[in-house]
Amino acid sequence: MVSQYExxxxxxxxxxxxxxAALGLEKPLxxxxxxxxKRAPKGxxxxxxxxxxxxxxxxxxEEEKEPKSQPTxxxxxEGDGGVRRSSxxxxxxxxxxxxxxKGSPVPVSYSSGVKVATNEGPMGREEGVRKHDPKTxxxxxxxxxxxxxxxRMGCSVDAVHAPPVGGISGGSQGAYSIALSGGYEDDVDxxxxxxxxxxxxxxxxxxxxxxxxxxxxxxxxxQSFENPYNRMLLRSSETRKPVRVIRGFKASSRYAxxxxxxxxxxxxxxKAWMEKGTNAKxxxxxxxxxxxxxxxxxxxxxxxxxxxxxxxxxxxxxxIGDASAEGADDxxxxxx
DNA sequence: GGGCCCGCAGGG
DNA sequence: CCCTGCGGGCCC
Numbered sequence: 001m002v003s004q005y006e007x008x009x010x011x012x013x014x015x016x017x018x019x020x021a022a023l024g025l026e027k028p029l030x031x032x033x034x035x036x037x038k039r040a041p042k043g044x045x046x047x048x049x050x051x052x053x054x055x056x057x058x059x060x061x062e063e064e065k066e067p068k069s070q071p072t073x074x075x076x077x078e079g080d081g082g083v084r085r086s087s088x089x090x091x092x093x094x095x096x097x098x099x100x101x102k103g104s105p106v107p108v109s110y111s112s113g114v115k116v117a118t119n120e121g122p123m124g125r126e127e128g129v130r131k132h133d134p135k136t137x138x139x140x141x142x143x144x145x146x147x148x149x150x151x152r153m154g155c156s157v158d159a160v161h162a163p164p165v166g167g168i169s170g171g172s173q174g175a176y177s178i179a180l181s182g183g184y185e186d187d188v189d190x191x192x193x194x195x196x197x198x199x200x201x202x203x204x205x206x207x208x209x210x211x212x213x214x215x216x217x218x219x220x221x222x223q224s225f226e227n228p229y230n231r232m233l234l235r236s237s238e239t240r241k242p243v244r245v246i247r248g249f250k251a252s253s254r255y256a257x258x259x260x261x262x263x264x265x266x267x268x269x270x271k272a273w274m275e276k277g278t279n280a281k282x283x284x285x286x287x288x289x290x291x292x293x294x295x296x297x298x299x300x301x302x303x304x305x306x307x308x309x310x311x312x313x314x315x316x317x318x319x320i321g322d323a324s325a326e327g328a329d330d331x332x333x334x335x336x
Numbered sequence: 337g338g339g340c341c342c343g344c345a346g347g348g
Numbered sequence: 349c350c351c352t353g354c355g356g357g358c359c360c
Contacts, residue, residue: 134345152355156345164344164351183354199353206342215353228347229353250354333337 002047005070009278016195016287023270025193025291031231047059073331081284134162135171137241138266145265145297150246152179160263161246165215168199170231174236174269175229179261182251183216184285186278189253191299193270193294198223198230222233222284230286242266244295254302265296 007080020026132140139145140159155161161177162169169177180189184197201223206212225234236243248261249254255264267290279283 153344162345163356166346168353169346174357179354181354197354202353204352215341215343215355227352248354 005278008282009186012278013188014273016186016188016289017190020188020190020193020289023193023291025190028040031181036328074274092221109116119311128157130157130159132159134159134169135176137176137243138174139244143263147263147301148257148260149257149262150260155179155246155261155263160336161242161261166199166229168237169234170233172235174241175232175243176247176326178233179246179248180251180256181248184253189251189255191253191255193289193291193333194253196233196288196290198225198227198233198288200224200227200230200281201285211261219279219281219283220283222273223277223286224284225272225274225286227286233269233288235287236269237288238270240268242268243290245290247291254301255299256302257300258302260302264299266293268293271273292334 065225073088132142134140134156136159143158143160147160149155150159151163152164154162163179167179167181167183168175178196180187180194180196187193187197191242201219201221202214202217204212204214204217206214223230224229233243243266244259245262245264245267247256250259269288270291271289273287274284275287276282277287
């Protein structure tokens with residue numbers, strides 16, 4: 001027996017898929033699957049050299065250190081018996097810092113086409129010093145598309161997405177950035193386009209009888225565009241300012257990283273609307289449809305079948321970094 | 337695994 | 349200054 005919840009969820013997903021198609025977002029700007037090829041485990045484990053050179057000091061990206069088309073070193077292969085480490089949130093078995101300092105800054109279970117931030121702080125990347133203003137529209141200098149962090153604080157330090165918890169960050173002209181972290185089950189993610197759900201409607205303070213002090217909680221009331229964060233994204237759909245997007249390991253789509261958080265580049269909010277979300281009471285949620293700007297590097301695809309990671313097949317390329325896709329520079333930023 | 341509650345960066 | 353929020357560490 002399928003639960004009513006599941007039925008509602010599937011209905012919502014289907015509806016949103018159709019909506020994305022109706023918006024003309026059904027055609028990928030690139031074909032990730034077609035260009036990805038599974039890498040068979042090669043036997044060894046970790047390794048992953050890693051030049052830490054490249055765009056080290058906020059200079060310009062330069063790229064090309066990307067593994068693509070050059071299966072060799074940098075390919076993980078995780079042989080750890082296939083342990084999926086996405087469960088990191090619950091156990092502290094994994095010492096990220098150690099892993100980062102050693103060879104590969106990126107966990108072996110996920111390194112396809114991924115770069116790491118170069119923000120070196122006293123305690124490592126996640127605790128560096130912020131060098132750029134997160135309150136700007138478009139790319140952050142020196143942070144290439146595909147950059148990966150172990151935690152949200154890393155994204156914050158590198159100014160890609162400032163809030164350590166919040167999913168939306170923005171100003172008067174729209175959102176600067178958003179985080180896809182699987183907070184809402186019925187969001188649809190096609191990589192080059194996706195639907196996103198707004199903030200609010202959660203009882204973070206609990207009830208009078210059972211007061212709480214949470215950072216996130218289940219939906220317990222309607223959302224609305226009155227909510228400042230939701231209003232920002234609504235504003236984005238009007239100004240069409242580019243929005244930085246990071247995908248987190250909690251997101252369930254095949255475009256989400258296995259671990260940590262990854263900068264997936266710039267998107268534009270194509271539409272904003274209200275609908276009944278998938279939750280027990282059918283509370284209203286603010287929903288948005290985002291589309292990726294063209295000219296950006298492909299998004300790595302998670303291989304659903306195995307713990308191996310898909311790999312871009314041929315240098316398909318299109319350079320990373322900020323290159324095109326910049327509707328970005330018009331960041332005369334906040335004119336508050 | 338689940339529950340609790342903390343810091344932290346923003347926005348008003 | 350107070351409140352919010354798609355983290356995360358810890359303890360059970």
